[in-house]
Amino acid sequence: MTKYAFDEERQALIATWETGDGYLARTVAVLSASVDQDGALRLAASLTTMSRMAWWTYTHPASGAESVDPNSEGWRRQGEREAFVEVLDHVRKPYLPNDQGYLVQSYVRVEEAAHRVGRALHAIGDQELTDAVATDVQQELAAVEQAELGDFSGRARQAVQLSRADTSPLQVNAAHDFLHAHPLWSSKLFEEVDPTAAAVAAAHWLQAAAEIAGEASGVSPASVVMEADNIEALAVETPTLVLERLIAGESPRRVVVDLVAGAMIAAEGKLPDPDGLVDAIEKARAQAEQYGPGDEELLAGLMPRVTPLDPARPAQDLLEDLLDGIRGCWLLYRSHAELGDDVDLDDEAADEEIDEEFFAAVRAEAEAKHDRLL
Structure with a gap:
């Protein structure tokens, strides 16, 4: 504005x-x-x-x-x-x-x-x-x-700079093209397209990257970001949530718009999913009682968030987390490729070759499953 x-x-x-x-x-x-x-x-x-x-x-x-x-x-x-x-x-x-x-x-x-x-x-x-x-x-x-x-x-x-509770196919496809050129990160995603549309494209590419990294590492695609967090500190909660929903069959657009719209509702001081929040609070209480009865600090740490995104900038926050998730897939793939091929970790040329293998595989997967993008 x-x-x-x-x-x-x-x-x-x-x-x-x-x-x-x-x-x-x-x-x-x-x-x-x-x-x-x-x-x-x-x-x-x-x-x-x-x-x-x-x-x-x-x-x-x-x-x-x-x-x-x-x-x-x-x-x-x-x-x-x-x-x-x-x-x-x-x-x-x-x-x-x-x-x-x-x-x-x-x-x-x-x-x-x-x-x-x-x-x-x-x-x-x-x-x-x-x-x-x-x-x-x-x-x-x-x-x-x-x-x-x-x-x-x-x-x-x-x-x-604005989060929108809807997105256009034109913008999603533009973001898709930016990611095809640079699968890990592109400034154009933040400067030239609607962030909600960019997040839709990033969710699609995250799923493709997770499938490639999962195949290389033997880790379930839904868990690759959590596994990669052991290599480098990453945003884990939101990319994993998105992957779980995508693997369950939801479209990237459905998942992203739902998360962004929910955060926008939270920004207005409302609860996007009151029943779900009540259930999550009860589970947190039960877990706290099981592992630390009377421990208020533990209970506070287990309490769910109203939304996993920053209500002030939900689409941008989601986009950043999804790109972090793609980076996690790359790190996991790199780690297993290096160990499996006995590659010298200081061999820059070998690292570049591994990276290009990963990017080529992710591009092929993202294009092959392009129909699920929207």
């Missing part, structure tokens, strides 16, 4: 957004000397809220809800997105208090945010500023629409 600020030295309203590789900024308008700090800050805050509400429709698309029937979550999301068409009108002609001091407020958050921007502009009373702000808001809405189409160029690039 775009964050707006007031530059006191230049008396300017500026817009800033993250790109995945640092922040960009632009001057929206230079305010007249008659605009005080309170008015400028109020305008900046209302614009930031407007941007947050607009990008919420991107991260929470109606397509990610179970239903769009009237009064359902999907119906509400759809209403927020449809409100885009009237945003500029509300910015220019907002609801204002009537003669009795009453103020009409909208239940549609995008719409109400637009009215608040309009009221902040109305209080300042500068038509030139209103025109400049309206132009910037239009560009922000266009960036959201552009990101929805899978185009992350220009201002839409800020979408790479």
Whole structure:
């Protein structure tokens, strides 16, 4: 999302957004000397809220809800997105208090945010500023629409920092191509594609890597990351959870979207799976009683997390963990290839040959099972 600020030295309203590789900024308008700090800050805050509400429709698309029937979550999301068409009108002609001091407020958050921007502009009373702000808001809405189409160029690039509860095949295939070129890691996964889509592709490649590493080591594919953790400290819990679900027959898209959406629900202060959490807590209590009755520290350590992902950045967190899991598969394969072939551990050429064997095998497996990607 775009964050707006007031530059006191230049008396300017500026817009800033993250790109995945640092922040960009632009001057929206230079305010007249008659605009005080309170008015400028109020305008900046209302614009930031407007941007947050607009990008919420991107991260929470109606397509990610179970239903769009009237009064359902999907119906509400759809209403927020449809409100885009009237945003500029509300910015220019907002609801204002009537003669009795009453103020009409909208239940549609995008719409109400637009009215608040309009009221902040109305209080300042500068038509030139209103025109400049309206132009910037239009560009922000266009960036959201552009990101929805899978185009992350220009201002839409800020979408790479957002977790989305859905993903497009176009973005998944783009991430798949990046991993095909660099199976262990590519900066393009973080800078050029939607992180949820990148995580879907990474889950697919993790499964392929786990099958190759498992065959080479004699370890079950679901356990390869746990085994590799003995070689080098890795993220274990999330990659193993993903592998277990993939091996059980779920698609990478289903697993990733479910985990990301659950973490997004947790970020809102809600429980994504209350019944499952209750069961996990009971199991933790039983385990604590078995191994350390009365040991509160042990019990606290066994307590389950509401979500295995960072609620503030779930898709990026998941992507990082899955790439760590792929690295674990590589380490395990390398370890067994070196030991089995009596290769000199200091022989750089031999290491490169082993790596290329692993990458070639993983690429072949990922392409052969491409149909399970989505």
